[in-house]
Amino acid sequence: xxxxxxxxxxxxxxxxxxxxxxxxxxxxxxxxxxxxxxxxxxxxxxxxxxxxxxxxxxxxxxxxxxxxxxxxxxxxxxxxxxxxxxxxxxxxxxxxxxxxxxxxxxxxxxxxxxxxxxxxxxxxxxxxxxxxxxxxxxxxxxxxxxxxxxxxxxxxxxxxxxxxxxxxxxxxxxxxxxxxxxxxxxxxxxxxxxxxxxxxxxxxxxxxxxxxxxxxxxxxxxxxxxxxxxxxxxxxxxxxxxxxxxxxxxxxxxxxxxxxxxxxxxxxxxxxxxxxxxxxxxxxxxxxxxxxxxxxxxxxxxxxxxxxxxxxxxxxxxxxxxxxxxxxxxxxxxxxxxxxxxxxxxxxxxxxxxxxxxxxxxxxxxxxxxxxxxxxxxxxxxxxxxxxxxxxxxxxxxxxxxxxxxxxxxxxxxxxxxxxxxxxxxxx
Amino acid sequence: xxxxxxxxxxxxxxxxxxxxxxxxxxxxxxxxxxxxxxxxxxxxxxxxxxxxxxxxxxxxxxxxxxxxxxxxxxxxxxxxxxxxxxxxxxxxxxxxxxxxxxxxxxxxxxxxxxxxxxxxxxxxxxxxxxxxxxxxxxxxxxxxxxxxxxxxxxxxxxxxxxxxxxxxxxxxxxxxxxxxxxxxxxxxxxxxxxxxxxxxxxxxxxxxxxxxxxxxxxxxxxxxxxxxxxxxxxxxxxxxxxxxxxxxxxxxxxxxxxxxxxxxxxxxxxxxxxxxxxxxxxxxxxxxxxxxxxx
Numbered sequence: 272x273x274x275x276x277x278x279x280x281x282x283x284x285x286x287x288x289x290x291x292x293x294x295x296x297x298x299x300x301x302x303x304x305x306x307x308x309x310x311x312x313x314x315x316x317x318x319x320x321x322x323x324x325x326x327x328x329x330x331x332x333x334x335x336x337x338x339x340x341x342x343x344x345x346x347x348x349x350x351x352x353x354x355x356x357x358x359x360x361x362x363x364x365x366x367x368x369x370x371x372x373x374x375x376x377x378x379x380x381x382x383x384x385x386x387x388x389x390x391x392x393x394x395x396x397x398x399x400x401x402x403x404x405x406x407x408x409x410x411x412x413x414x415x416x417x418x419x420x421x422x423x424x425x426x427x428x429x430x431x432x433x434x435x436x437x438x439x440x441x442x443x444x445x446x447x448x449x450x451x452x453x454x455x456x457x458x459x460x461x462x463x464x465x466x467x468x469x470x471x472x473x474x475x476x477x478x479x480x481x482x483x484x485x486x487x488x489x490x491x492x493x494x495x496x497x498x499x500x501x502x503x504x505x506x507x508x509x510x511x512x513x514x515x516x517x518x519x520x521x522x523x524x525x526x527x528x529x530x531x532x533x534x535x536x537x538x539x540x541x542x543x544x545x546x547x548x549x550x551x552x553x554x555x556x557x558x559x560x561x562x563x564x565x566x567x568x569x570x571x572x573x574x575x576x577x578x579x580x581x582x583x584x585x586x587x588x589x590x591x592x593x594x595x596x597x598x599x600x601x602x603x604x605x606x607x608x609x610x611x612x613x614x615x616x617x618x619x620x621x622x623x624x625x626x627x628x629x630x631x632x633x634x635x636x637x638x639x640x641x642x643x644x645x646x647x648x649x650x651x652x653x654x655x656x657x658x659x660x661x662x663x664x665x666x667x668x669x670x671x672x673x674x675x676x677x678x679x680x681x682x683x684x685x686x687x688x689x690x691x692x693x694x695x696x697x698x699x
Numbered sequence: 700x701x702x703x704x705x706x707x708x709x710x711x712x713x714x715x716x717x718x719x720x721x722x723x724x725x726x727x728x729x730x731x732x733x734x735x736x737x738x739x740x741x742x743x744x745x746x747x748x749x750x751x752x753x754x755x756x757x758x759x760x761x762x763x764x765x766x767x768x769x770x771x772x773x774x775x776x777x778x779x780x781x782x783x784x785x786x787x788x789x790x791x792x793x794x795x796x797x798x799x800x801x802x803x804x805x806x807x808x809x810x811x812x813x814x815x816x817x818x819x820x821x822x823x824x825x826x827x828x829x830x831x832x833x834x835x836x837x838x839x840x841x842x843x844x845x846x847x848x849x850x851x852x853x854x855x856x857x858x859x860x861x862x863x864x865x866x867x868x869x870x871x872x873x874x875x876x877x878x879x880x881x882x883x884x885x886x887x888x889x890x891x892x893x894x895x896x897x898x899x900x901x902x903x904x905x906x907x908x909x910x911x912x913x914x915x916x917x918x919x920x921x922x923x924x925x926x927x928x929x930x931x932x933x934x935x936x937x938x939x940x941x942x943x944x945x946x947x948x949x950x951x952x953x954x955x956x957x958x959x960x961x962x963x964x965x966x967x968x969x970x971x972x973x974x975x976x977x978x979x980x981x982x983x984x985x986x987x988x989x990x991x992x993x994x
Contacts, residue, residue, distance in 0.1 A: 336805050336808070337801065337804055337805050337808060337912070339912070339913050341808060341912060342811070342812075342813050342814075342911070342912070345813070346813060495963060496963055496964060497964070498964060498967055499913065499916070500913065500916045500917060501904060501907055501908055501913075501914065501917060502713055502716075502904065502916075502917045502920060502947075503967055505709070505947060505948060505951035505966055506951045506963065506964050506965075506966045506967065508951075509951045509952050509955070509966075510955070510963075513955065524911070524913065525815055525911065526815055526908040526909055526911045526913070526914075527908075529815075529907070529908035529909065530907050530908045533824050533907065533908060534824070534907070536824075537824045537826065537835060538705075552813075552814055552815045552911075553814050554814030554815030554816060554817070554909055555815055555908070555909070557817045557909075558815065558817055558908050558909045559817075559820070559822075559823035559824045559906065559907065559908070560824060560907070560908055563824070595812070595813055595814070597813045597814075599813065
């Protein structure tokens with residue numbers, strides 16, 4: 272065969288390959304007459320409970336080694352492994368079991384790495400059971416929409432309410448902060464509020480919610496951006512001590528929060544701090560800042576803590592025996608429910624293709640969180656304004672509680688969040 | 700006046716941490732001509748080790764043991780990873796130290812676990828009256844410890860035979876080798892000293908809120924300190940570290956009142972602005988050695 276002919280065949284093969292529709296396999300009929308494409312195989316999962324069932328592969332992109340959120344990311348990932356194992360033990364979904372162990376990638380909380388590892392696994396998975404971080408997920412968002420790849424975030428930015436491929440759970444940072452300000456206004460009588468936050472959509476989203484609530488309530492508002500790092504909190508501490516707000520809404524990491532609370536209190540500050548859920552770590556109760564934290568700090572949370580009595584919480588604790596209680600596990604477990612509901616819906620629709628899964632997501636009017644979120648949570652069929660989940664909880668430090676916090680206020684919606692017109696991400 | 704004194708003591712306290720780190724950077728640079736980017740990992744490892752040891756052997760005992768263990772670890776890293784690279788371009792060796800940093804940090808992170816760990820220091824956030832102002836005890840301890848450590852280091856380099864050997868190697872490696880000095884031992888010892896100093900610095904950082912895996916970032920503040928003070932000068936490292944701490948603290952306290960137009964968080968940029976100002980006047984840093992090269 273001449274070189275020229277070989278070249279023509281090679282180019283032709285390349286063209287044919289490029290016409291296949293990228294990484295997605297052509298739809299075909301799988302077990303039970305269900306239509307499948309990428310990420311679903313008739314072969315059993317690597318650790319299948321029932322070898323006769325096919326396998327749905329879900330991907331995980333998390334911060335597993337050296338990034339800043341490893342202490343949350345590892346329990347989130349472990350909880351999701353336990354969650355899907357329970358699903359498999361209970362018979363799987365539509366004649367398939369679910370594997371979340373084969374395609375687990377570390378993003379080091381770096382958007383470039385996140386995109387790179389996503390490209391490595393996207394051809395082999397039906398959906399992402401975890402894409403950790405807001406800036407990291409934003410880096411792959413256009414691809415997620417184009418593919419389409421249904422994805423479960425491990426973050427709470429209000430942006431996700433506008434992305435139909437993203438299956439968020441619970442209230443976002445913006446709503447958390449609105450409810451925190453409303454609570455403090457009504458129960459603690461605060462007249463001034465300061466948002467101390469990291470830059471980026473985590474902190475900016477909470478600061479935006481704080482500002483919206485402060486304006487609605489007629490409170491004085493101050494905005495202070497702070498850089499991560501224990502040695503970098505001097506500016507924020509000076510701002511808190513000199514402006515003396517009645518309430519500080521914190522959106523930082525746990526040790527940075529402890530430095531700010533401890534140092535501000537040591538310099539005579541007597542106002543209250545309410546932190547979003549990532550500001551908390553049970554280890555802070557043993558830190559030098561513990562007396563100040565117990566006296567001045569409360570924590571908002573999108574759902575109830577590890578030790579709560581509900582069907583979901585009980586199942587989670589049973590599925591994770593022997594672990595140190597941590598609400599990273601709770602978050603990972605809760606976040607998995609909507610994807611389970613979407614997979615079940617898609618299976619009952621006889622369409623487990625990526626497009627079929629997205630169509631199933633759009634049909635979800637509510638998700639059964641087994642009591643971990645109130646009924647009505649998990650509406651993915653309505654507009655962002657109608658679907659936005661607006662209830663949060665409030666906790667205070669408690670040495671006796673498993674994760675160091677005890678419930679102060681059960682699920683509630685403040686008047687600001689209740690009346691808020693959700694037309695774009697809060698921080699934009 | 701009280702506010703100024705409090706801000707100054709805070710600055711000197713955190714500046715002491717930067718000084719300890721900067722001393723480590725400079726000691727390694729003087730003997731090997733390489734900036735070691737593994738210092739942040741040794742700092743983190745030291746703090747984590749103290750968090751495990753302090754319940755068993757008291758805080759002070761834990762700090763001493765951790766400083767020695769991290770010094771031995773750094774020495775081991777030098778002997779096994781860096782020694783084969785002697786003679787290679789310093790840029791290559793510096794990149795290898797970044798790899799060492801990542802490896803040591805990832806291993807250390809596994810020991811941190813899910814919760815923030817505590818080093819168990821006796822001071823907490825307690826304050827004491829100092830010249831009429833209420834200042835935190837831990838800052839005074841940091842300043843005093845750094846003063847003692849710095850004095851011991853100067854005595855060591857000035858009067859001990861090994862210290863003299865280290866100075867000779869810093870001056871000219873080949874001549875030192877010709878005089879019978881074991882340059883390899885000097886390299887290893889400089890890494891060990893830097894490791895011990897980093898461990899001590901890590902413990903001091905952790906006295907505020909505890910040890911998490913992001914503690915290492917603090918070590919980066921030593922970089923403007925060593926450039927400011929001069930890469931070859933131990934005294935420069937101490938002065939540079941203290942200057943960075945003081946400038947950061949005073950800007951944090953007063954910039955909002957006197958220069959709000961500089962914007963929020965200028966205190967974090969201030970050490971770098973100071974570094975640039977110093978470099979404009981003294982391109983080799985405050986105490987750096989002016990390089991003369993034949994063209």
